[in-house]
Amino acid sequence: MSNVTSPEFFEAREVPLGGVRGVKVDRVLPQRELPTLGAWCFLDQFGPGIAEMIVLPHPHIGLQTVTWPLAGEIRHRDSVGSDVVLRPGQLNLMTSGRGVAHSEVSLTGGVHALQLWVALPADATQIDPGFEHHAQLPNFRSEGIDALVFMGALGDVESHATTYTPLVGAQIDVTEGTIPLRPDFEYGVLVIDGSVRVADVELKPGPLLYLGTGRDEITLAGPARVVLLGGLPFPDDLVMWWNFVGRSHDEILAAREQWENQDTTRFGTVAGHGSDRIPAPVLPNLRLKPRKQPSRQQ
């Protein structure tokens, strides 16, 4: 356990999502000093207790969307023809490849969900778009620990969800117990419910606790439900704007124009919404720059 990074808190910030209902979300990632956590590049927490969520068709490039509901039911439709109801304990994973569009609408009140994005590595940004619904996910269990592994691997328990870089996403119900980690991964923990003592600090719902790299295990003392995210530190500086993840201003500009021009060859069509869609915002009057990966102590 030498060369372990000191834990660091990253506070979530409240972000108004446009739209009719003016839903507010807590944005946990990205942060100025933490643009990515492994390949995880975006984390919004919706709710708890959102009465109605209507996210009309909108596009994505350069990423996978990972939708992880904690309460309530969400209907997902997309431009590869999916129409799926998602419930807690299940995973929706949509891979944009070169371009995809989707909508998400709540079917119940009381929605509480995590919306995460995973940045695709450069060699996967032009693949075909795809969608996976995982109704059954593998359990990692050890003394005091009962986890659902939704992406990647925790110990030797691995999700079937398709990943393009080594990473993990797991929901962990803990009384008190120890989980295996990979020293080459960086990790972060978000508390959903309860509170947990981890790495000599007390963590409650709200901030992300960044644990860095260099650990081969960690002990959690709850009781709590937490989400563990981790992965190999992502090598690329990313340009993130609206729903797009890219590597250059021009790449983002092209995607924006194609969405605004209703270019169905790139983004397809999400059935069932007529002409309703979310228009792209106006680009700022400057060239978008990549968020620089900070150099961290290893």
Ligand code: MN
């Ligand atoms: Mn989306």
